[in-house]
Amino acid sequence: MSLNQIKEIRIESWKDFKNLLDHRNFRQWIYRGQSDSRWNLESSLYRSITESKKIRGAAGKGTLDINKKRDEEIMLSRFKSSAHLYLSHLPKQNDTFSWLALMQHHGAPTRLLDFSFSAYIALYFALEAGGEDAAVYCVNHNALKQLDEEHFGESRKLVYQRALNQFNNEDQVCLFAFEPEFSNHRLMAQQGLFVASNSIEFTHEQALSEYELKGNEVFKIIIPKELRYEGVRMLHQMNITSGTIYPGLDGFCRSLYQLPIFDSKLQGRVGLEP
Structure with a gap:
């Protein structure tokens, strides 16, 4: 592959952002x-296969026999056959991308x-946890789509079909x-x-x-760790919190995780001191 370097921009203030x-x-x-700004853009499937290779290699089981496409198909098939046990509303059987989104x-x-x-919701995910420099990837979706259409044709359905069904x-x-x-x-x-x-x-x-x-048209904003606290406060003022990002009880519980950031004495004020 002939890789083009993705431009990195390190901000010094939230005004820069x-x-x-x-x-x-x-x-x-x-x-x-x-x-973590050092992380690359990698799908969970790519990471799963990478970790499996490490485990198999350490056990002397070899890694060349891992069939990535077969493993992906098995995962999807098993999810489809079992999802009804946990969920009452499911995608259409042939809507593969909705099934993958549900997975x-x-x-x-x-x-x-x-x-x-x-961009600010993406910033929330960059700042919600961790203590290192964070990052936000920015991609011009229209430019990406135009290049895809030039290569695959104007039919988006054809692009989807080829991406999933022609792995090799x-x-x-x-x-x-x-x-x-x-x-x-x-x-x-x-x-x-x-x-x-279209490839894993x-x-x-x-x-x-x-x-x-x-x-x-594509760049990566590096956010210094020193700006994290101010950034989280800014997002809370914009009402971009765990409670709004994750609707329901799960989001409320996640919101409690960040309470100590803003006030370490909160427990005493609400009568939770032993």
Whole structure:
């Protein structure tokens, strides 16, 4: 692969962040936050296979016999056959991308990566945990789509079909963004969408670097760890919290996790002292 370097921009203040992003057209750009700037863009399926290789290699079982496509198909098949035991509303049987989105939602490994149409929601995921420099990836969705259409044709359904059903094809590795027909409250609250790959041989970062995107069409904002506290406070003032990002009781419980950031004496004030 001939990789193009993704431009990195290190901000020095939240004013820098605002100036970089506030005037970009909504839904033309998509964003992903990561709590450690050293992490690459990798799907959970890619990481699962990588970790499996390490475990098999350490046990002397070999790694060359791992059939990635077969394992992915088995995961999807097992999820489809068992999901009705836990969920009352399910996607159409042939809506593969909605099934993958549902798997992603519940923590199963897939070839998808979560993105958001909101830079500030992506920032929440970058800052919600961790103590290192964080990062927000910024991608011009329209530019990505245009290059995909030039390579695959104007039919988006054809792109989807080839991406899933021709794992061993000779197409150049590609990425494409989509919103599943079968959505959920969390995805809507996060203004979320997914970026899929037509190959799990490469990371999303490697695939993205294959595109001939300009420096102002894809870049990575590095957020110094010293700005984390102020950033979390800023997001709370914007009502971007665990309670709004994760609707329901789970979100409320996650919101309690960050209470000590703002007031370590809160427990005493609400009568919880022993």
